[in-house]
Amino acid sequence: MTADDLPGRATLRVAMIGHGFMGAAHSVGWRQAPAVFDLPADVEMTVVVGRNADAVAEAAAHWGWAESATDWREVVARDDIDIVDIVTPGDSHAEIAIAALEAGKHVLCEKPLANTVAEAEAMADAAGRARGRGQRAVVGFTYRRVPAVTFMRDLIAQGAIGTVQQVRAAYRQDWLVDPQMPLAWRLQKERAGSGALGDIGAHIIDMTQFVTGQSVAAVSGTVDTIVKERPLLGSGSGLAGTAAEGYGEVTVDDVAVFTGRLESGALASFEATRFATGRKNGLTIEVSGDQGALAFELEDLNTLQFYDRTAPGDRQGFTKILVTEGAHPYVSAWWPAGHMLGYEHGFVHQAKDLVEGIIAGTDPHPTFADGLGVQRVLAAVEESSANDSIWVRLDARATR
Amino acid sequence: MTADDLPGRATLRVAMIGHGFMGAAHSVGWRQAPAVFDLPADVEMTVVVGRNADAVAEAAAHWGWAESATDWREVVARDDIDIVDIVTPGDSHAEIAIAALEAGKHVLCEKPLANTVAEAEAMADAAGRARGRGQRAVVGFTYRRVPAVTFMRDLIAQGAIGTVQQVRAAYRQDWLVDPQMPLAWRLQKERAGSGALGDIGAHIIDMTQFVTGQSVAAVSGTVDTIVKERPLLGSGSGLAGTAAEGYGEVTVDDVAVFTGRLESGALASFEATRFATGRKNGLTIEVSGDQGALAFELEDLNTLQFYDRTAPGDRQGFTKILVTEGAHPYVSAWWPAGHMLGYEHGFVHQAKDLVEGIIAGTDPHPTFADGLGVQRVLAAVEESSANDSIWVRLDARATR
Amino acid sequence: MTADDLPGRATLRVAMIGHGFMGAAHSVGWRQAPAVFDLPADVEMTVVVGRNADAVAEAAAHWGWAESATDWREVVARDDIDIVDIVTPGDSHAEIAIAALEAGKHVLCEKPLANTVAEAEAMADAAGRARGRGQRAVVGFTYRRVPAVTFMRDLIAQGAIGTVQQVRAAYRQDWLVDPQMPLAWRLQKERAGSGALGDIGAHIIDMTQFVTGQSVAAVSGTVDTIVKERPLLGSGSGLAGTAAEGYGEVTVDDVAVFTGRLESGALASFEATRFATGRKNGLTIEVSGDQGALAFELEDLNTLQFYDRTAPGDRQGFTKILVTEGAHPYVSAWWPAGHMLGYEHGFVHQAKDLVEGIIAGTDPHPTFADGLGVQRVLAAVEESSANDSIWVRLDARATR
Amino acid sequence: MTADDLPGRATLRVAMIGHGFMGAAHSVGWRQAPAVFDLPADVEMTVVVGRNADAVAEAAAHWGWAESATDWREVVARDDIDIVDIVTPGDSHAEIAIAALEAGKHVLCEKPLANTVAEAEAMADAAGRARGRGQRAVVGFTYRRVPAVTFMRDLIAQGAIGTVQQVRAAYRQDWLVDPQMPLAWRLQKERAGSGALGDIGAHIIDMTQFVTGQSVAAVSGTVDTIVKERPLLGSGSGLAGTAAEGYGEVTVDDVAVFTGRLESGALASFEATRFATGRKNGLTIEVSGDQGALAFELEDLNTLQFYDRTAPGDRQGFTKILVTEGAHPYVSAWWPAGHMLGYEHGFVHQAKDLVEGIIAGTDPHPTFADGLGVQRVLAAVEESSANDSIWVRLDARATR
Incomplete structure (x- = not known):
């Protein structure tokens, strides 16, 4: 080609x-x-x-x-x-x-x-x-490869917000609000593994671990299925199928709310839901440190909000950084400042990073070990939910 | 006068x-x-x-x-x-x-x-x-008497968003991020009762119950104290005191993260913190229903975001309603459309509602029973936190 | 009292x-x-x-x-x-x-x-x-006494944005979009003097001169009346009157678009209109300098946007300063950080400044000479509009 | 391929x-x-x-x-x-x-x-x-082929905002604020034709004509060059060249402010500048009609703001439509709702529309006649600016 x-x-x-x-x-x-x-x-x-x-x-x-x-x-x-x-x-x-x-x-x-x-x-x-x-x-x-997210990771690693003290993350969609949305494979445990938790909750767990450089060490949470039966798909697959006669059971969660402890002890709140009416792809994450804070929203993916607590007191505020400058991660290969990137650019960056890693003989993140770490957090959330939301600790050696 | x-x-x-x-x-x-x-x-x-x-x-x-x-x-x-x-x-x-x-x-x-x-x-x-x-x-x-909040309650009561399916509420401030902030009375359990939970968490519990018309029926949560010792105040009181020699123990929480079940079974997530760097008075609440959603932010207190899922599909979105029209609650006595109200207007509305209630012989909300209900939720959160975050149920009769 | x-x-x-x-x-x-x-x-x-x-x-x-x-x-x-x-x-x-x-x-x-x-x-x-x-x-x-506007003036005076190179100002409302809005006194030249130009255009002229510290030295512009006849008021006055039989002529402008030159030669664009559908009290002003920029919106009156071009290149962006800190103008007498002020607070500040000026024997701004300066700009815009929008110069000595 | x-x-x-x-x-x-x-x-x-x-x-x-x-x-x-x-x-x-x-x-x-x-x-x-x-x-x-812009055109054509009464458009960048930015070909009249006016002003003229379906019939305006000399490029071309010894004259405008009349008589304000500090690719357009309004910002290119004046009075406001639904123009071929498109997608849509037009034997817009119309407006603005900003009328037959 x-x-x-x-x-x-x-x-x-x-x-x-x-x-x-x-x-x-x-x-x-x-x-x-x-x-x-x-x-x-x-x-x-x-x-x-x-x-x-x-x-x-x-x-x-x-x-x-x-x-x-x-x-x-x-x-x-x-x-x-x-x-x-x-x-x-x-x-x-x-x-x-x-x-x-x-x-x-x-x-x-x-x-x-x-x-x-x-x-x-x-x-x-x-x-x-x-x-x-x-x-x-x-x-x-x-989503790690959205320039604003990579830049968030870089800023935290550089100490721009000091010591991380709290994280607030959510991934909210609304495509299940319609009770007539059919029973697609993503709603069946044997195919999809889990629902909102595994599909979109996994993203905010991974992103939290990525940008803070810390593992989630323990979780307490609740998963729930709001609409428990949905129209069967006549045949085929995909979300847009025709509802046939009859209803089937939704066997995965459609909402998960959980709290995590990072390695450092900092609290992190998580919410993954497909019932947040009006939110289409509403991934949001905010990391609060003792010197500043950073906030990102996927529906506004070219910007990163940065609060610098070391600035003069009367000039502090969240700065909306347009992450489209040549100095920002991945951007110089694309367009001039102020020209927006979209969803699929992350896949282009992923292909690039993998090719470079293969040739250089280095591991692009996230490795399968990282993926396993996320999987263990997902499992711990389910275990906590099944046990009256008690805290479930993750073996630190295992998760890294 | x-x-x-x-x-x-x-x-x-x-x-x-x-x-x-x-x-x-x-x-x-x-x-x-x-x-x-x-x-x-x-x-x-x-x-x-x-x-x-x-x-x-x-x-x-x-x-x-x-x-x-x-x-x-x-x-x-x-x-x-x-x-x-x-x-x-x-x-x-x-x-x-x-x-x-x-x-x-x-x-x-x-x-x-x-x-x-x-x-x-x-x-x-x-x-x-x-x-x-x-x-x-x-x-x-x-805060119930911020016009946008009263209007939110009215819209939900009118069915504008259908059946409530989820709530997401937070109250985030940052005045304790500075570890040199002294040990004021608000940080001492014997004076203040509790910390972020009782002071600002109480607001989001009350607001959730107010706008949805439902009680919180059960909670699971965690409270924490991030900075455990602070400079003693030399004398007097108030936040602005001079730090004297020595440090004292902070005996209240400064962050609380908890999940609630409303009477209907809907999940509600809550976060109250004084460590959200850059957030000054960041109360936010979003209520998701099967026909729409409503969202409010206290730092943008003259607006209410309304998502109408019954609108034509290609025209749906969050509508930023400027709650400054004569038709909105409390507004007609103030200024023309587009003229902003501020923090203290809620106190003016409170005085008005109490005077009117006294003369009319009717109870202005929230009654002491409502206040007791909030208190019980606060206590249940503390109980849950002390018991590995297990769910604590509230006696439905008692909370209303 | x-x-x-x-x-x-x-x-x-x-x-x-x-x-x-x-x-x-x-x-x-x-x-x-x-x-x-x-x-x-x-x-x-x-x-x-x-x-x-x-x-x-x-x-x-x-x-x-x-x-x-x-x-x-x-x-x-x-x-x-x-x-x-x-x-x-x-x-x-x-x-x-x-x-x-x-x-x-x-x-x-x-x-x-x-x-x-x-x-x-x-x-x-x-x-x-x-x-x-x-x-x-x-x-x-x-509006000079909205804390964010006073602070904008202070920042410019301190050199925070360097040399002013451009101004973009508008005041947009929509209360005349309804053609049945009756012919109130504000729409009659003999009572109101002028329409959108004099009522709201005056504000953006004054604010531009106030925050930049410069006079408007010349203007070129157009004023227009979009709806030329409106229902007569039966009697009384005020905007809310009942339309009686018959229509009368609107004798003031309802939109004015003009360009100004400041003393320094910088261009400033102005728009005042009562036909900006959906904009209720939409005063906006942005001042661009060679070291930064400042932007303010009256419908978001507790915030000021500040762009600092001297910040590191990858961290630049508009910082949303919540102008509610004790260090900000007028604020320390009011509420803690993050508590909003509204429309009428400007009138409280005005009373304060006048009382202080009287006792101290100093002139609070804006003086009648400042008001006369605005009046001359308004007249020059009308003169330009009546003369095919040619540039009309203001006598520098006269306007200050 | x-x-x-x-x-x-x-x-x-x-x-x-x-x-x-x-x-x-x-x-x-x-x-x-x-x-x-x-x-x-x-x-x-x-x-x-x-x-x-x-x-x-x-x-x-x-x-x-x-x-x-x-x-x-x-x-x-x-x-x-x-x-x-x-x-x-x-x-x-x-x-x-x-x-x-x-x-x-x-x-x-x-x-x-x-x-x-x-x-x-x-x-x-x-x-x-x-x-x-x-x-x-x-x-x-x-930019016509950004889905939100095409959708804006469709909504206006369908009567969603009624009769157009005003337009406010701007294209603001800041890459010339740095006086050391060298004298690239875009700053030389013989290569570039004109500066901010022809490069970015052309976009807002075209977009205004496209979304309203009306030609600009007359203009009055001012063009200006704020920084008149810049470092010469040693050799080669492009913006990133090294400044050699000596300075050369900037022979194009870097800011243009003008007012237009649409065919219907509606006023439209335009501003094109490369000196709007902090604005990278800040194209904004707002069209106000007697039944509603629509607003678009290129730096937020997946959304369209729609104000519906026919909605119930207490529910009116600007609705932020995420133009990422399958029902929106061009979107169904891309990603699910809430997944963002970026700058280059317009070029993909352009290629698609041209291929389809060629095969179908129909003219994709904008035709060369449309391009000529924009060119005539640009020339008229320059003519007005050279003649003390008097109004210059365009021959209606010629511009379409």
């Missing part, structure tokens, strides 16, 4: 397993990264895999993959594949990722890493072994 | 006990209400009471009270006093309020109603008996 | 001429100032004057004036009056103000100073003569 | 002339459109043209063009080219576009259409002749 091979310049060939909504986003990442950034290798969108041959062929043609295939095992075994990119539902992550790692591939796996802690542990183990062979394994928490 | 007495027109004489910061605010209420609203009675700012004769005399002169006094018991017993307005710290509320009620006075008592549930119960009992004699007793949760 | 007279402590007795909407606001100013600030003199709300004896008596009783009267000439001549506060429509300002000044009174006159430049000149002359006798004369541009 | 050719399915081969910053953006458009939208033809990124052979070869490799070339005349003459996309500076637009049209190509030309009205007229003439041969010619005002 890109330049002629330079002498000594590597080409990385990608196989993407799955082609739902996340497949579209990952395809943008692979398509745009080489044309926007100066990558240290060429990238080839080699093959996309799906169960339905016609559907996956159409996806390949539309998104620019050279081939399509229906058997992921065959593809994962191919010698000409360097990177396996997994965008299937969570129940198949472990099997595919472990097979790919054992076949010597670098792996990018959508979040959450798995549906259970046991699966995630097996994946992290496989990644650990593969690491010894020079393979990289990354989890797709792409 | 105002008009000549009309035939048959009553005059209500007020005694205010205490003269700290809240005394200034209550004085504005009594001074402004008769000049802004058409009250059904005249109001006389008769006497203000304090321990220090000179200080209270100065306060009387400055704020426009006709007299000052030092013995609240004498004042409460005076025949020429109709209303006793209590703005002292919480540890004296019960004694003064009960004495005033037994002396036949109407009572306005600052929030929180008391420092303990037992005190609050005694006060509610006294108020119940006094009610039979035609006396009114009101708790000073003045 | 206030303290017992201290030995040597003056009492200033106020007569207010007029009792419309602005009379209510000025009454708050006189009532609140002595109770909020530590004034160097006592204030007595002595008498309010109106044409209708019953109406003005009712206003006096309601607002707390000791007496009412119907003949302003008699009142202005009274020995026991120290301050004459003029809140009548603009066509009577000159006559009353000059009479009051010649009778030895201090004068506070609502804006705009007059309906014509000739009247304003006569008033400024009278004020100049009175100044020699120790009298003060102030124009009621109260 | 995309699918195998279907029987009867056309392939459109694109040649892009120029490869500066706009070339990067156009390349994204051509690369992404076929993979995101279901286009009625295949698109081939055939060749990119530049003066420097090495530089353009590198651009081709990086951005995914199959070939590079140095002679635009040869490329325009090639039989295998269907679309010529012009992203050079304005002084070469006319020559290239006319040659391409005469060679039978469809043309996409960056804005502004040309540097002079005469050039723009020749281009519009050529486009008119080509139109008879089935060729399309479009000007690159891509």
Whole structure:
């Protein structure tokens, strides 16, 4: 797709397993990264895999993959594949990722890493072994790669807000408010693992750990299912299916409210819900330190709010930094100051970081161990909720 | 202070006990209400009471009270006093309020109603008996009387957002971030009763119950003290004192994070903190229903955000209603549309509502029973926190 | 109403001429100032004057004036009056103000100073003569006294934004969008002088000159009347009158768009309109300098936006300063940080500043000369509009 | 790049002339459109043209063009080219576009259409002749294709705000505030044609005409150059060049303030400036009608503010519509609700609309005639400014 091979310049060939909504986003990442950034290798969108041959062929043609295939095992075994990119539902992550790692591939796996802690542990183990062979394994928490979020992490690491004393995070959507929204796979525990907690709660746990550089050490919380039965989908999958006769049980949570303790003892409040009427993709996080504070909202993703408590008293306030300057993370490859980035740019940055990590032999974050850490927090929240919301402690060694 | 007495027109004489910061605010209420609203009675700012004769005399002169006094018991017993307005710290509320009620006075008592549930119960009992004699007793949760908050309650009661499914409330300040902030009375359990929980957490509990029309039926939560020792005040009181030699223990919480269940089963998340760097008076509340949502921020107190899920799909969004129209609660007595109200207007509205209630023989909200209900929720949060955050249920009959 | 007279402590007795909407606001100013600030003199709300004896008596009783009267000439001549506060429509300002000044009174006159430049000149002359006798004369541009606006002026004067290079100011309302809004006095040239230009355009001219410390030296602009006929008022006055049979001509502008040159040559854009649908009291001003910028919105009146171009490049942005700290102008007398002020606080500050100026023998801004300067700019805009929008230069000596 | 050719399915081969910053953006458009939208033809990124052979070869490799070339005349003459996309500076637009049209190509030309009205007229003439041969010619005002802007146009056309009564538009940047910013080609009249007026003022003129469906019929205005001399660039071009010895004259404006009359007589205020400190890409437009209003800000490009004056009086306010629903223009091909789009998406939409227009045989807006109309308004503003800001009328027939 890109330049002629330079002498000594590597080409990385990608196989993407799955082609739902996340497949579209990952395809943008692979398509745009080489044309926007100066990558240290060429990238080839080699093959996309799906169960339905016609559907996956159409996806390949539309998104620019050279081939399509229906058997992921065959593809994962191919010698000409360097990177396996997994965008299937969570129940198949472990099997595919472990097979790919054992076949010597670098792996990018959508979040959450798995549906259970046991699966995630097996994946992290496989990644650990593969690491010894020079393979990289990354989890797709792409919101880390929104420039404002990366910059937030950088500012905290530089001490711009001093010692972190509190975190307030939420991810609020509203697509389940309609009781006629059908029973899609995301609402079935056996496919999705969990509901709001695992899907969007995972993002705010990961983001909290990422920007503060601290693990969540203990949690107390409550998960709940507000609408307990929904119309069955006649067939097919996806959110937009037609409701058939009959209703089925929603087996995942649709709201989770929990409190965490970071390693340092700081309290962090979390809320993940699909019932926040009017909030479409309302991820918000605010980190309060003894020298300042930082706040981010995903629906305003090009800005970061920074409060500097060391400024003169009558000039303090939250500064709305437009994170579109060349000095900000990832931005110099894009547009001039004041020109907005959007949702899919995180996927472009993810592809870039993985390619760079592979060539440099370094691990892009978040590793499978990081993904396992998030999984353990999710499991601890469920355990707390099932036990009258008592505090559940995480083994510090295990979560890092 | 105002008009000549009309035939048959009553005059209500007020005694205010205490003269700290809240005394200034209550004085504005009594001074402004008769000049802004058409009250059904005249109001006389008769006497203000304090321990220090000179200080209270100065306060009387400055704020426009006709007299000052030092013995609240004498004042409460005076025949020429109709209303006793209590703005002292919480540890004296019960004694003064009960004495005033037994002396036949109407009572306005600052929030929180008391420092303990037992005190609050005694006060509610006294108020119940006094009610039979035609006396009114009101708790000073003045934020209910911000026009946008009253309007929020009205819209929910009218069904504008349908059935309430979730609440998200927080009250975040930052005045304790500075570790050199001295150990004022608000940080001592024996004077203040509790810390962030009782002082500002009480507001969001009350506001949630007020706007939804539902009680909090159970809670699970955590309270914490981030900075555990602070400089002693050399003498006197107040936040601005000089730090003397030595440090003392902070005996109240400075952050509280808790989850509640409303009567209907809806989840409500609460956070009260004095460590939210950069947030000065950051009370926020959002109520999500199956037909819409409403959101309010105290730092933007003239606006209310309304999401109408019944609007055409491509035109939905949060509408920023400027609550300054004549049709909005309390507003027609003030200024034209677009002219802002501020903090002290709630105190003017409180004085108005109490005067109208007294003349009409009806109870202005929130009653002492409402105040007791809040107190019980506060106690339940502390109980939960002391017991590994397990859920603590409130007796439904008791809380209303 | 206030303290017992201290030995040597003056009492200033106020007569207010007029009792419309602005009379209510000025009454708050006189009532609140002595109770909020530590004034160097006592204030007595002595008498309010109106044409209708019953109406003005009712206003006096309601607002707390000791007496009412119907003949302003008699009142202005009274020995026991120290301050004459003029809140009548603009066509009577000159006559009353000059009479009051010649009778030895201090004068506070609502804006705009007059309906014509000739009247304003006569008033400024009278004020100049009175100044020699120790009298003060102030124009009621109260928005100068919103803490955020005063602070904006201070920051510019301190060099916080460097050299001013551009100004963008607007005042947008929408109360004339309804074509059935009747033909009130504010829409008649003989009473109101001008329309949007004189009523609200005057504010943004004054504010620009105030915060930059520079005069407008030349203007080019256009005034227009969008709805040219409106229902006649049956009788009485005020905006809320009933439309009678028949329509009358609107003889003032309802929109004005103009460009100014400040003394330094910097361009300033202005827009004043009553047809900005949805904007209720939308005064906005932004001043851009070579080191930073400041922006203010009246509908968000407790905040000031400050951009500091000297901050590190990746941390620049508009800082939302909550102008509610004790260090901010006027604020320490009010509430703690984060507690909002509203519209009428400007009138309290105005009363305070006038009382302090009288006792100290110094001129509170804006003087009648400042008011005359605004009047000349208004006239120049009308002249430009009548001459195909050519630039009209103001005599620099005359405008200051 | 995309699918195998279907029987009867056309392939459109694109040649892009120029490869500066706009070339990067156009390349994204051509690369992404076929993979995101279901286009009625295949698109081939055939060749990119530049003066420097090495530089353009590198651009081709990086951005995914199959070939590079140095002679635009040869490329325009090639039989295998269907679309010529012009992203050079304005002084070469006319020559290239006319040659391409005469060679039978469809043309996409960056804005502004040309540097002079005469050039723009020749281009519009050529486009008119080509139109008879089935060729399309479009000007690159891509901000029309931000979903919120297209939706704004749709809402106005549907009558959602009634009759347009006022427009307020501005485009404010700050990259010239630094006096050491060197004398790039955009600051030289012979290359750029004009400065802030032609570069960013053109956008707000076009957007006003687009969303209201009305032409600007007359203008009065002022253009100015705030910093008149700047460091010379040592060599090369681009904004980031090194300042060499010596200074040169800035020969274009850096601020333009003007007022327009729309066909209907409504007033529109415009401001274009590169000296609005802190504003990076601050395009704002507000259209006020007798039934409502709409407001858009480019720095918040996924939202549209809608005020509905027909809503119940106490519920009116600006509704912040997140223009990310499937029902909104262009959105259904992208992400779920609440997922943000950015700057380059407009270029993808532009490529899509042009391909669809070519296949359907219909003219995508804005045509060269529309571009000429904008050019005439720009010229009229300059004429007004040169003549003491008198009103300059545009020939209504000519501007449409």
